[in-house]
Amino acid sequence: MTSRTVALYRAAHGRTGDKGNRSNISVVAWHPSLWPLLVEQVSEARVAAQFAHRRPSRVTRYLLPNLQSMNFVLDDVLDGGVNDALNLDSHGKALAFLLLDLPITVPDALREHLVGADEPDSFPPEPWRHA
Amino acid sequence: MPGPTVPLRIGCAAGFSGDRTDAAGPVVDALVAAGGPSFLIFETLAERTLALAQLARRADPERGYEPLLDELLRPVLARCLAHGIRIVSNFGAANPRGAARRIAALAAEMGLAAPRIAVVEGDDVGGLAQRALLRDALGASADLDAVMASMVCANAYLGADAIADALLAGADIVVTGRVADPSLTVGPALAHFGWRRDDWDRLARATMAGHLLECGAQVTGGYYADPGYKDVDGLARVGYPIAEIDADGHCTITKPPGTGGRIDSHTVKEQLLYEVHDPAAYLTPDVVADLGEARVVELGPDRVRVEGVRGHPRPATLKVNVFCEQGWLAEGEISYAGPRAEARARLAAQVLRERLAALAPLRVDLIGVASILGDDAGAWLAMQPPGGARDVRLRVAALHDDKAAAERLPREVTALYTCGPAGGGGVRTALRQRLSTRSCFVPRDGVPARFAMMEPA
Numbered sequence: 001m002t003s004r005t006v007a008l009y010r011a012a013h014g015r016t017g018d019k020g021n022r023s024n025i026s027v028v029a030w031h032p033s034l035w036p037l038l039v040e041q042v043s044e045a046r047v048a049a050q051f052a053h054r055r056p057s058r059v060t061r062y063l064l065p066n067l068q069s070m071n072f073v074l075d076d077v078l079d080g081g082v083n084d085a086l087n088l089d090s091h092g093k094a095l096a097f098l099l100l101d102l103p104i105t106v107p108d109a110l111r112e113h114l115v116g117a118d119e120p121d122s123f124p125p126e127p128w129r130h131a
Numbered sequence: 132m133p134g135p136t137v138p139l140r141i142g143c144a145a146g147f148s149g150d151r152t153d154a155a156g157p158v159v160d161a162l163v164a165a166g167g168p169s170f171l172i173f174e175t176l177a178e179r180t181l182a183l184a185q186l187a188r189r190a191d192p193e194r195g196y197e198p199l200l201d202e203l204l205r206p207v208l209a210r211c212l213a214h215g216i217r218i219v220s221n222f223g224a225a226n227p228r229g230a231a232r233r234i235a236a237l238a239a240e241m242g243l244a245a246p247r248i249a250v251v252e253g254d255d256v257g258g259l260a261q262r263a264l265l266r267d268a269l270g271a272s273a274d275l276d277a278v279m280a281s282m283v284c285a286n287a288y289l290g291a292d293a294i295a296d297a298l299l300a301g302a303d304i305v306v307t308g309r310v311a312d313p314s315l316t317v318g319p320a321l322a323h324f325g326w327r328r329d330d331w332d333r334l335a336r337a338t339m340a341g342h343l344l345e346c347g348a349q350v351t352g353g354y355y356a357d358p359g360y361k362d363v364d365g366l367a368r369v370g371y372p373i374a375e376i377d378a379d380g381h382c383t384i385t386k387p388p389g390t391g392g393r394i395d396s397h398t399v400k401e402q403l404l405y406e407v408h409d410p411a412a413y414l415t416p417d418v419v420a421d422l423g424e425a426r427v428v429e430l431g432p433d434r435v436r437v438e439g440v441r442g443h444p445r446p447a448t449l450k451v452n453v454f455c456e457q458g459w460l461a462e463g464e465i466s467y468a469g470p471r472a473e474a475r476a477r478l479a480a481q482v483l484r485e486r487l488a489a490l491a492p493l494r495v496d497l498i499g500v501a502s503i504l505g506d507d508a509g510a511w512l513a514m515q516p517p518g519g520a521r522d523v524r525l526r527v528a529a530l531h532d533d534k535a536a537a538e539r540l541p542r543e544v545t546a547l548y549t550c551g552p553a554g555g556g557g558v559r560t561a562l563r564q565r566l567s568t569r570s571c572f573v574p575r576d577g578v579p580a581r582f583a584m585m586e587p588a
Contacts, residue, residue: 009357009360013357013360013361013397013401014401015354015355015401015402015404015405017404017405017406017407018406019178019406019408020568020570022408024404024405024406024407024408026400026401026404026405028397028400028401028404030397053505053506053510053511053514054506055506062409062410062411064404064410064422064423064425066424066425066426066439067400067403067404067422067425067426067427069400069404071404071407071408071410073408073409079506079507081568082178082179082568083178083179083454083565083566083567083568084565084567084568085507086460086494086507086528086529086530087494087503087505087506087507088496088498088502088503088526089503094503094504095504097504098504115360116359116360117359
């Protein structure tokens with residue numbers, strides 16, 4: 001069976017929350033059939049690599065199979081948090097979209113459950129990618 | 132007590148200080164049309180908001196509550212009082228009594244019968260009486276004395292008990308300072324259903340109902356839209372949420388008919404996990420909520436029910452946020468456009484780095500190239516190969532303890548007008564006092580939460 005590499009946002013959506021210097025990012029499967037693939041491919045290690053430049057001290061993944069959702073908690077990625085960071089986006093509100101840019105491999109049998117159209121050039125060029 | 136088939140409706144008309152002030156009207160219309168017991172909540176107190184309110188109160192002792200209080204309440208106060216829709220909000224911020232006095236005055240100005248207004252107090256642990264408690268909670272650190280000396284405020288996150296007590300005592304309006312956001316919902320549910328205060332499962336379900344409500348439109352399609360992927364109709368007139376809570380605490384999230392936005396399993400899941408860390412242990416002052424077995428069920432258009440939330444005993448401690456005045460944040464921006472705009476912006480950044488090398492670590496952003504996903508140290512920006520962006524805004528920022536020193540940054544950015552690369556324009560600069568924050572935990576019995584019914588003027 002053939003497969004295709006797509007960005008995670010084709011298979012899932014998510015939102016960032018912040019408390020102090022800690023960010024949490026949800027990843028919600030667009031369809032239950034995509035859930036096992038997300039569990040397999042969207043790992044703590046890959047997410048840590050995607051955020052390497054923010055130097056997370058820890059990345060923890062929590063699984064919620066009933067909701068076909070996972071919650072990533074990234075410690076110390078906000079340069080001190082909303083009151084200390086120099087970033088325009090001191091909450092890190094945009095970080096969900098960095099995670100949703102992660103490449104995943106989707107077998108053809110599951111492609112009907114992806115959202116959005118195929119975009120061959122959707123990935124930024126190296127070195128934006130760390131995965 | 133009404134039978135189990137009559138739900139309690141709680142509408143939320145604000146999700147932060149600065150939220151829309153015309154959101155409450157359609158929510159109140161829907162609550163009136165539904166009949167039945169109902170409450171209206173406004174959540175207006177993000178982490179930093181309370182510190183800003185405390186600074187406002189220092190400048191004027193009668194201020195320090197939500198600046199948009201009048202704008203939030205005036206459109207709906209008469210109808211809420213006329214229809215028995217009671218109001219619960221943390222818009223008291225650093226001065227709940229001041230807010231209560233203002234509400235009483237507003238009601239009088241509007242010719243309304245004086246509402247019974249209660250304030251919830253005890254969250255402020257920054258006073259002399261609790262200094263020892265706070266020092267213990269902050270623990271030994273090299274800068275403890277500096278923290279205590281520069282403290283703007285220290286507030287504990289109170290729970291729902293005092294809110295429920297105020298409602299049981301007959302309050303039409305309950306004004307709080309710092310409480311956990313979901314407690315604004317748990318308080319009314321506790322008072323209405325008469326649950327035991329250790330009924331952990333019901334408290335946890337109501338807590339998650341409150342969690343879904345507390346950010347206003349974030350559960351009804353706000354902060355969700357992504358064209359082509361997550362389309363939301365009528366985003367410009369997005370409706371704010373109403374939770375229908377049953378006697379077991381389970382909730383169904385809805386919104387007023389005719390409003391824009393969208394509620395489905397996906398909008399609810401995104402908000403359910405918003406600002407959650409371990410989903411099996413969502414800590415609040417009222418209960419530890421457990422989402423491990425939670426499910427969401429789409430009952431129909433814009434109607435989603437949440438089931439399966441469980442609860443565990445509440446924590447023995449309360450979280451306290453401490454804010455300190457600590458230095459100055461200096462920022463400056465300048466734009467470059469047209470051919471070689473990015474190269475000119477990068478040169479301007481290089482000039483500023485050289486000129487400000489001795490000041491403080493400088494954050495550099497190239498807006499239009501790389502500005503948001505990067506880190507303060509600049510590792511991300513350094514990874515971006517120079518490109519040909521033709522519309523770039525350079526932004527620099529730095530922190531400094533001394534105001535006079537911090538002022539050098541805006542001056543250097545402004546000087547780029549004549550000393551920098553060609554064609555720079557649109558300089559904007561800002562210098563703001565910085566509020567730093569830290570959290571600690573204090574024993575629950577060190578923070579006596581209580582309510583007081585205000586006497587009519």
